[in-house]
Amino acid sequence: QQAMYTQYMFNTLAVNPAYPSLDESFVVTAVSRHQWVGFKGAPNTQTISVHSPIGTTETFIGGLLINDQVGEVMKETGGYFSIAQRVQLGNDSYLSVGFNVGLSSFRANFSDNYAYSPESANDPNFQNVSNLRGNFGVGVMFFSDKYYVGLSSPHFYNRDIADLGKEAVAGRYSPHYMLQAGYLLELNYSLKLKPNLLMKYVKGSPVQFDMNANLLINEILWVGASYRTKDSFDAMASFFVTPDFQVGYSYDFTTSGLSMYDSHEFSLGYYFFKNESTRMLTPRYF
Numbered sequence: 001q002q003a004m005y006t007q008y009m010f011n012t013l014a015v016n017p018a019y020p021s022l023d024e025s026f027v028v029t030a031v032s033r034h035q036w037v038g039f040k041g042a043p044n045t046q047t048i049s050v051h052s053p054i055g056t057t058e059t060f061i062g063g064l065l066i067n068d069q070v071g072e073v074m075k076e077t078g079g080y081f082s083i084a085q086r087v088q089l090g091n092d093s094y095l096s097v098g099f100n101v102g103l104s105s106f107r108a109n110f111s112d113n114y115a116y117s118p119e120s121a122n123d124p125n126f127q128n129v130s131n132l133r134g135n136f137g138v139g140v141m142f143f144s145d146k147y148y149v150g151l152s153s154p155h156f157y158n159r160d161i162a163d164l165g166k167e168a169v170a171g172r173y174s175p176h177y178m179l180q181a182g183y184l185l186e187l188n189y190s191l192k193l194k195p196n197l198l199m200k201y202v203k204g205s206p207v208q209f210d211m212n213a214n215l216l217i218n219e220i221l222w223v224g225a226s227y228r229t230k231d232s233f234d235a236m237a238s239f240f241v242t243p244d245f246q247v248g249y250s251y252d253f254t255t256s257g258l259s260m261y262d263s264h265e266f267s268l269g270y271y272f273f274k275n276e277s278t279r280m281l282t283p284r285y286f
Contacts, residue, residue, distance in 0.1 A: 003045040003068050005033060006226060006234045006250040006265050008180075009196045009212065009286070013049045013062050013082065015178050016139035016152035018098030020051035020060035021086035022286050026272040027051055036254065036261035041072035051082070058086040064100070078104025080135065093144045100137040100154060106130065133158055141180075148286050150180040177201045184285050192216040194285060206230070214238075216285070222248075231256055232263070244271045 005011055011031050012019040029049045036042035051062030062082040069075050080102030087095045108129040139152030156175050179199040186192050198210040208231070214224030219240070226234035232255055238248035245268075252263035 003033070003047070003066065004035070004043075005031065005045075006210075006228075006252055006263070007031065007236060007238070007248055007267050008198055008210070009182065009194075009214065010238060010246070010248055010267055010269060011047065011049065012150075012180070012286070013051055013064055014047055014066075015154060015198070016098065016141060016150045016180060017062070017082035017100040017137050017154060018084045018096040018139040018141040018150060018152065020053075020062045020082065020098065021058075021084045021094065021096035021141065022143055022148065023051070023271075024053050027269065028272075029267065029269045031265065031267045033263070033265040035252075035263040037264060039261040042261065043068070043070050045069070058088075060084045060086065060096075060098075062100075064102075066104075074106075074108045076104050076106050078102055078133075078135070080137070082137075089142075090144075093142070096141045096143070098139045098141075100135070102135045104133045104135060106133055143286065145184075145285070147183045148181065150178075152178050152180070154178070174202050174204065182286055190218045192285070226250075228252075236265075238267070244273065245269070246271075 003014070005014060008015055011029055013029070027050065031047045033045045034042075035044060046067045047064060049062065049064045051060060053060050060083070062084070064080040064082070065078070067075075067077050080100045082098055082100035084096050084098030089095055135155050136157040137152070137154040138156050139150060139154065141148055141150040143149070153175050158175070177200070180197070182194055182196040184192055184194050192215070194214045194216065196212040196214070200208045200210070209229045210226060212224055212226035214222045214236070216222050221240070222236070222238040224236045226236070228234065232252040234250055234252045236248065236250035238246055240246050248267035248269070250265040252265075254262055
């Protein structure tokens with residue numbers, strides 16, 4: 001399954017490979033998400049992403065490393081390379097098309113969790129399942145310095161290319177389709193409001209909406225709140241320790257059947273600017 005992020009608006013490469021075109025600086029972002037803390041076998045996910053323009057061209061590249069632990073027995077580790085091409089449509093509007101390719105290693109040992117099926121403990125069909133998977137993803141984004149709209153499927157085509165264990169037990173990945181949008185409202189000199197929307201669809205599941213609003217105070221502090229349908233209410237904050245170094249945290253108040261377990265997410269971002277003109281052309285609002 002596609003990993004979930006509350007701070008997706010600060011980690012957009014993980015949901016849309018066209019995103020690197022929105023920023024003309026070299027950016028490194030790290031996110032660690034710990035879901036349903038206290039629940040045995042709860043998911044946790046770590047990602048590191050980088051993206052940068054290629055010289056002074058309209059081509060941008062990026063990379064993403066992900067470690068996703070789902071439950072007590074399933075783990076996926078992968079690396080992805082993305083490339084995006086930007087085209088100017090108007091004075092301040094652009095269209096970006098991006099693709100990603102990558103490999104991930106899926107591992108599972110179902111014999112470690114046999115509380116409901118003790119006979120699986122010694123069944124070789126449930127031990128050390130391992131698959132190597134290839135991935136292809138695609139995304140588009142239309143944006144200016146005030147708004148963005150994106151559509152993506154970061155894992156559109158996912159295929160096992162090496163069965164190192166029992167393929168039937170490992171299962172198959174269903175593509176996720178995502179719509180993203182955001183708008184920047186300048187309330188006054190020191191306050192900016194940015195509403196965001198992320199809509200997610202996967203076959204066999206209801207459409208999920210992640211609705212968010214963030215307030216930027218004096219260009220150094222983001223504070224915000226989100227609602228994820230049938231899942232959680234979220235609170236978040238992100239602080240620019242320096243103009244180039246950002247630290248973020250979010251807390252999810254779970255509303256589903258796991259309401260007694262809450263989730264935490266931590267993020268770090270560093271922006272390497274080429275020069276002062278680049279700094280002015282690409283404010284980090286999106």
